[in-house]
Amino acid sequence: MSNEDDVWVEIALAQAHAAAARDEVPVGAVIIDAEGRELARAGNRTRELNDPTAHAEVLAIRAACSKLGAERLWDCDLYVTLEPCAMCATAISFARIRRLVYGAPDAKMGGVAHGARVYEQPTCHHRPSVDSGAGSEAAAQLLRSFFKAKRG
Amino acid sequence: MSNEDDVWVEIALAQAHAAAARDEVPVGAVIIDAEGRELARAGNRTRELNDPTAHAEVLAIRAACSKLGAERLWDCDLYVTLEPCAMCATAISFARIRRLVYGAPDAKMGGVAHGARVYEQPTCHHRPSVDSGAGSEAAAQLLRSFFKAKRG
Secondary structure, rough: HHHHHHHHHHHHHHHHHHHHHHOOOEEEEEEEOOOOEEEEEEEOOOOHHHHOOOHHHHHHHHHHHHHHOOOOOOOOOOEEEEEEEEHHHHHHHHOOOOEEEEEEOOOOEEEEOOOOOOOOOOOOOOOOEEOOOOOOHHHHHHHHHHHHHHHH | OHHHHHHHHHHHHHHHHHHHHHHOOOOOEEEOOOOOEEEEEEEEOOOHHHHOOOOHHHHHHHHHHHHHOOOOOOOOEEEEEEEHHHHHHHHHHHHHOOOOEEEEEEOOOOOOOOOOHHHOOOOOOOOOOOEEOOHHHHHHHHHHHHHHHHOO
Protein backbone atom coordinates (compact mmCIF):
# COMPACT_ATOMS: atom_id res chain seq x y z
CA MET A 1 0.00 0.00 0.00
CA SER A 2 1.30 3.44 -0.94
CA ASN A 3 0.43 7.05 -0.16
CA GLU A 4 -1.41 7.18 -3.45
CA ASP A 5 -3.53 4.27 -2.29
CA ASP A 6 -4.52 6.34 0.76
CA VAL A 7 -6.06 9.00 -1.46
CA TRP A 8 -8.27 6.48 -3.26
CA VAL A 9 -9.20 4.71 -0.04
CA GLU A 10 -10.37 8.07 1.34
CA ILE A 11 -12.43 8.74 -1.78
CA ALA A 12 -14.04 5.30 -1.52
CA LEU A 13 -14.81 5.98 2.16
CA ALA A 14 -16.38 9.32 1.25
CA GLN A 15 -18.62 7.46 -1.22
CA ALA A 16 -19.58 5.05 1.57
CA HIS A 17 -20.50 7.99 3.84
CA ALA A 18 -22.56 9.50 1.03
CA ALA A 19 -24.37 6.16 0.61
CA ALA A 20 -25.19 6.10 4.33
CA ALA A 21 -26.60 9.61 4.04
CA ARG A 22 -28.94 8.27 1.31
CA ASP A 23 -29.97 5.44 3.66
CA GLU A 24 -28.10 2.89 1.57
CA VAL A 25 -25.75 0.25 2.97
CA PRO A 26 -22.55 2.30 3.30
CA VAL A 27 -20.13 0.88 0.77
CA GLY A 28 -18.14 3.01 -1.67
CA ALA A 29 -15.81 2.32 -4.58
CA VAL A 30 -13.54 4.13 -7.02
CA ILE A 31 -11.80 2.93 -10.20
CA ILE A 32 -8.57 4.43 -11.51
CA ASP A 33 -6.78 3.84 -14.79
CA ALA A 34 -3.16 2.85 -15.43
CA GLU A 35 -2.07 6.50 -15.30
CA GLY A 36 -3.60 6.96 -11.86
CA ARG A 37 -6.54 8.99 -13.11
CA GLU A 38 -10.00 8.47 -11.69
CA LEU A 39 -12.48 6.82 -14.07
CA ALA A 40 -15.52 6.44 -11.84
CA ARG A 41 -16.66 6.56 -8.23
CA ALA A 42 -19.87 5.16 -6.79
CA GLY A 43 -21.68 4.15 -3.63
CA ASN A 44 -24.45 1.61 -3.15
CA ARG A 45 -27.78 2.59 -4.67
CA THR A 46 -29.80 -0.62 -4.43
CA ARG A 47 -32.73 1.07 -2.66
CA GLU A 48 -32.81 4.23 -4.70
CA LEU A 49 -32.64 2.34 -8.01
CA ASN A 50 -34.70 -0.69 -6.95
CA ASP A 51 -31.83 -2.75 -8.29
CA PRO A 52 -30.28 -5.55 -6.23
CA THR A 53 -27.24 -5.45 -8.52
CA ALA A 54 -26.55 -1.75 -7.84
CA HIS A 55 -23.63 -2.38 -5.49
CA ALA A 56 -20.88 0.26 -5.44
CA GLU A 57 -18.48 -1.94 -7.41
CA VAL A 58 -20.99 -2.80 -10.17
CA LEU A 59 -22.02 0.85 -10.56
CA ALA A 60 -18.38 1.95 -10.71
CA ILE A 61 -17.53 -0.75 -13.28
CA ARG A 62 -20.52 0.16 -15.44
CA ALA A 63 -19.65 3.87 -15.29
CA ALA A 64 -15.95 3.29 -16.03
CA CYS A 65 -16.74 0.95 -18.97
CA SER A 66 -19.22 3.47 -20.32
CA LYS A 67 -16.60 6.22 -20.06
CA LEU A 68 -14.01 4.13 -21.92
CA GLY A 69 -16.51 2.68 -24.39
CA ALA A 70 -15.18 -0.78 -23.59
CA GLU A 71 -16.23 -3.96 -21.88
CA ARG A 72 -12.86 -4.43 -20.20
CA LEU A 73 -10.92 -2.25 -17.77
CA TRP A 74 -7.43 -3.51 -18.51
CA ASP A 75 -4.76 -2.11 -16.16
CA CYS A 76 -7.38 -0.40 -14.02
CA ASP A 77 -7.58 -0.72 -10.23
CA LEU A 78 -10.68 -0.82 -8.06
CA TYR A 79 -10.78 0.40 -4.46
CA VAL A 80 -13.78 -0.52 -2.33
CA THR A 81 -14.47 -0.10 1.37
CA LEU A 82 -15.78 -3.64 1.95
CA GLU A 83 -14.82 -7.11 0.72
CA PRO A 84 -16.79 -7.63 -2.51
CA CYS A 85 -19.62 -10.19 -2.57
CA ALA A 86 -19.52 -13.06 -5.10
CA MET A 87 -21.52 -11.00 -7.61
CA CYS A 88 -19.11 -8.07 -7.47
CA ALA A 89 -15.99 -10.25 -7.28
CA THR A 90 -17.12 -11.98 -10.48
CA ALA A 91 -17.95 -8.68 -12.19
CA ILE A 92 -14.46 -7.43 -11.24
CA SER A 93 -12.99 -10.53 -12.89
CA PHE A 94 -15.12 -10.07 -16.04
CA ALA A 95 -13.99 -6.43 -16.25
CA ARG A 96 -10.36 -7.58 -16.06
CA ILE A 97 -9.55 -5.24 -13.17
CA ARG A 98 -5.79 -5.44 -12.50
CA ARG A 99 -5.78 -4.83 -8.77
CA LEU A 100 -8.49 -4.92 -6.13
CA VAL A 101 -7.97 -3.03 -2.87
CA TYR A 102 -10.67 -3.56 -0.27
CA GLY A 103 -11.08 -2.34 3.29
CA ALA A 104 -13.09 -4.35 5.80
CA PRO A 105 -13.47 -8.12 5.53
CA ASP A 106 -17.06 -9.41 5.20
CA ALA A 107 -17.47 -12.82 6.77
CA LYS A 108 -21.22 -12.89 6.05
CA MET A 109 -21.47 -11.68 2.47
CA GLY A 110 -17.91 -11.58 1.13
CA GLY A 111 -16.96 -13.66 -1.90
CA VAL A 112 -13.19 -13.05 -2.04
CA ALA A 113 -11.77 -14.29 1.28
CA HIS A 114 -15.08 -15.89 2.38
CA GLY A 115 -17.98 -17.87 0.94
CA ALA A 116 -17.63 -18.55 -2.77
CA ARG A 117 -13.97 -17.38 -2.81
CA VAL A 118 -14.42 -16.55 -6.47
CA TYR A 119 -10.74 -16.04 -7.32
CA GLU A 120 -9.74 -19.39 -5.83
CA GLN A 121 -11.96 -21.33 -8.25
CA PRO A 122 -10.02 -23.17 -10.96
CA THR A 123 -12.65 -21.94 -13.44
CA CYS A 124 -11.90 -18.25 -12.68
CA HIS A 125 -10.40 -16.82 -15.89
CA HIS A 126 -8.97 -13.59 -14.51
CA ARG A 127 -7.81 -12.93 -10.96
CA PRO A 128 -6.90 -9.38 -9.91
CA SER A 129 -4.11 -8.96 -7.42
CA VAL A 130 -5.78 -8.33 -4.07
CA ASP A 131 -4.79 -6.09 -1.14
CA SER A 132 -7.02 -5.70 1.87
CA GLY A 133 -7.20 -3.81 5.13
CA ALA A 134 -6.69 -0.22 3.95
CA GLY A 135 -9.23 1.98 5.75
CA SER A 136 -10.71 -1.19 7.18
CA GLU A 137 -11.53 0.18 10.63
CA ALA A 138 -13.24 3.31 9.32
CA ALA A 139 -15.26 1.26 6.81
CA ALA A 140 -16.27 -1.32 9.42
CA GLN A 141 -17.21 1.38 11.95
CA LEU A 142 -19.42 3.08 9.37
CA LEU A 143 -21.21 -0.21 8.64
CA ARG A 144 -21.64 -0.97 12.36
CA SER A 145 -23.13 2.47 13.04
CA PHE A 146 -25.45 2.13 10.05
CA PHE A 147 -26.85 -1.24 11.05
CA LYS A 148 -27.03 -0.29 14.75
CA ALA A 149 -29.15 2.74 13.81
CA LYS A 150 -31.35 0.48 11.62
CA ARG A 151 -31.99 -1.84 14.54
CA GLY A 152 -32.99 1.20 16.58
CA MET B 1 -41.01 -29.47 -15.38
CA SER B 2 -44.49 -28.73 -16.72
CA ASN B 3 -46.02 -27.69 -20.03
CA GLU B 4 -46.04 -24.13 -18.74
CA ASP B 5 -42.30 -24.37 -18.21
CA ASP B 6 -41.92 -25.26 -21.89
CA VAL B 7 -43.45 -21.95 -22.93
CA TRP B 8 -40.97 -19.94 -20.86
CA VAL B 9 -38.05 -22.07 -21.94
CA GLU B 10 -38.99 -21.31 -25.56
CA ILE B 11 -39.18 -17.58 -24.84
CA ALA B 12 -35.75 -17.67 -23.17
CA LEU B 13 -34.39 -19.55 -26.21
CA ALA B 14 -35.87 -16.93 -28.54
CA GLN B 15 -34.03 -14.25 -26.50
CA ALA B 16 -30.82 -16.25 -26.90
CA HIS B 17 -31.34 -16.40 -30.67
CA ALA B 18 -31.97 -12.65 -30.74
CA ALA B 19 -28.72 -12.12 -28.79
CA ALA B 20 -26.80 -14.19 -31.35
CA ALA B 21 -28.28 -12.06 -34.13
CA ARG B 22 -26.84 -9.00 -32.34
CA ASP B 23 -23.45 -10.76 -32.20
CA GLU B 24 -23.77 -11.25 -28.45
CA VAL B 25 -23.08 -14.52 -26.63
CA PRO B 26 -26.42 -16.28 -27.12
CA VAL B 27 -28.01 -16.50 -23.69
CA GLY B 28 -31.59 -15.51 -22.96
CA ALA B 29 -33.73 -15.20 -19.83
CA VAL B 30 -37.29 -14.49 -18.78
CA ILE B 31 -38.79 -13.75 -15.34
CA ILE B 32 -42.39 -14.55 -14.42
CA ASP B 33 -44.37 -13.61 -11.32
CA ALA B 34 -46.35 -15.82 -8.95
CA GLU B 35 -49.42 -15.58 -11.18
CA GLY B 36 -47.46 -16.85 -14.18
CA ARG B 37 -47.30 -13.48 -15.90
CA GLU B 38 -44.17 -12.35 -17.64
CA LEU B 39 -42.30 -9.50 -15.91
CA ALA B 40 -39.22 -9.19 -18.11
CA ARG B 41 -37.26 -10.92 -20.83
CA ALA B 42 -33.69 -10.20 -21.90
CA GLY B 43 -30.69 -11.47 -23.80
CA ASN B 44 -27.02 -10.71 -23.30
CA ARG B 45 -26.01 -7.17 -24.26
CA THR B 46 -22.47 -6.91 -22.88
CA ARG B 47 -21.02 -5.75 -26.20
CA GLU B 48 -23.78 -3.38 -27.18
CA LEU B 49 -23.84 -1.72 -23.77
CA ASN B 50 -20.10 -1.95 -23.04
CA ASP B 51 -21.11 -3.49 -19.73
CA PRO B 52 -19.55 -6.75 -18.52
CA THR B 53 -22.45 -7.11 -16.06
CA ALA B 54 -25.11 -7.00 -18.81
CA HIS B 55 -25.79 -10.74 -18.80
CA ALA B 56 -29.32 -11.84 -19.68
CA GLU B 57 -30.16 -12.67 -16.05
CA VAL B 58 -28.93 -9.33 -14.67
CA LEU B 59 -30.79 -7.36 -17.34
CA ALA B 60 -33.99 -9.34 -16.71
CA ILE B 61 -33.70 -8.87 -12.92
CA ARG B 62 -33.09 -5.13 -13.28
CA ALA B 63 -36.05 -4.78 -15.65
CA ALA B 64 -38.38 -6.84 -13.46
CA CYS B 65 -37.38 -4.92 -10.30
CA SER B 66 -37.88 -1.66 -12.11
CA LYS B 67 -41.33 -2.78 -13.25
CA LEU B 68 -42.34 -3.77 -9.71
CA GLY B 69 -40.61 -0.80 -8.07
CA ALA B 70 -38.93 -3.21 -5.66
CA GLU B 71 -35.51 -4.61 -4.88
CA ARG B 72 -36.85 -8.12 -4.39
CA LEU B 73 -38.68 -10.49 -6.73
CA TRP B 74 -40.43 -12.63 -4.13
CA ASP B 75 -42.27 -15.65 -5.60
CA CYS B 76 -40.90 -14.93 -9.06
CA ASP B 77 -39.19 -17.53 -11.25
CA LEU B 78 -36.31 -17.05 -13.65
CA TYR B 79 -35.75 -19.15 -16.77
CA VAL B 80 -32.39 -18.92 -18.51
CA THR B 81 -30.89 -20.94 -21.35
CA LEU B 82 -27.47 -21.47 -19.70
CA GLU B 83 -26.27 -22.22 -16.18
CA PRO B 84 -25.79 -18.82 -14.52
CA CYS B 85 -22.26 -17.62 -13.72
CA ALA B 86 -21.34 -16.73 -10.12
CA MET B 87 -22.27 -13.08 -10.71
CA CYS B 88 -25.74 -13.94 -11.98
CA ALA B 89 -26.31 -16.73 -9.46
CA THR B 90 -25.57 -14.24 -6.66
CA ALA B 91 -27.80 -11.58 -8.21
CA ILE B 92 -30.60 -14.19 -8.42
CA SER B 93 -30.12 -14.86 -4.71
CA PHE B 94 -30.15 -11.14 -3.84
CA ALA B 95 -33.36 -10.71 -5.87
CA ARG B 96 -34.95 -13.56 -3.86
CA ILE B 97 -35.98 -15.46 -6.98
CA ARG B 98 -38.08 -18.45 -5.90
CA ARG B 99 -37.18 -20.89 -8.65
CA LEU B 100 -34.36 -20.98 -11.19
CA VAL B 101 -34.78 -23.08 -14.35
CA TYR B 102 -31.72 -23.26 -16.56
CA GLY B 103 -30.95 -25.12 -19.76
CA ALA B 104 -27.42 -26.11 -20.63
CA PRO B 105 -24.76 -26.75 -17.97
CA ASP B 106 -21.67 -24.51 -18.13
CA ALA B 107 -18.58 -26.30 -16.88
CA LYS B 108 -16.34 -23.34 -17.74
CA MET B 109 -18.24 -20.33 -16.45
CA GLY B 110 -21.13 -21.72 -14.41
CA GLY B 111 -21.50 -20.82 -10.74
CA VAL B 112 -24.43 -23.03 -9.73
CA ALA B 113 -23.36 -26.63 -10.40
CA HIS B 114 -19.74 -25.67 -11.17
CA GLY B 115 -17.03 -23.32 -9.94
CA ALA B 116 -18.13 -21.15 -7.01
CA ARG B 117 -21.34 -23.19 -6.52
CA VAL B 118 -22.92 -20.10 -5.00
CA TYR B 119 -25.98 -21.78 -3.49
CA GLU B 120 -23.92 -24.44 -1.73
CA GLN B 121 -22.03 -21.82 0.32
CA PRO B 122 -23.08 -21.73 3.97
CA THR B 123 -23.03 -17.91 3.71
CA CYS B 124 -25.69 -17.91 0.95
CA HIS B 125 -28.76 -16.26 2.48
CA HIS B 126 -31.36 -17.24 -0.12
CA ARG B 127 -31.30 -20.30 -2.35
CA PRO B 128 -33.82 -20.65 -5.16
CA SER B 129 -35.07 -24.10 -6.00
CA VAL B 130 -33.17 -25.17 -9.10
CA ASP B 131 -34.23 -27.22 -12.14
CA SER B 132 -31.95 -27.75 -15.08
CA GLY B 133 -31.90 -29.38 -18.47
CA ALA B 134 -35.02 -27.89 -20.08
CA GLY B 135 -34.14 -26.85 -23.62
CA SER B 136 -30.56 -27.78 -22.83
CA GLU B 137 -29.69 -29.26 -26.23
CA ALA B 138 -31.09 -26.33 -28.21
CA ALA B 139 -29.30 -23.83 -25.96
CA ALA B 140 -26.00 -25.70 -26.13
CA GLN B 141 -26.25 -26.09 -29.91
CA LEU B 142 -26.83 -22.36 -30.30
CA LEU B 143 -23.74 -21.59 -28.19
CA ARG B 144 -21.62 -24.11 -30.11
CA SER B 145 -22.66 -22.63 -33.47
CA PHE B 146 -21.96 -19.11 -32.22
CA PHE B 147 -18.45 -19.84 -30.98
CA LYS B 148 -17.65 -22.04 -33.99
CA ALA B 149 -18.56 -19.14 -36.29
CA LYS B 150 -16.41 -16.80 -34.14
CA ARG B 151 -13.40 -19.04 -34.56
CA GLY B 152 -14.08 -18.92 -38.29
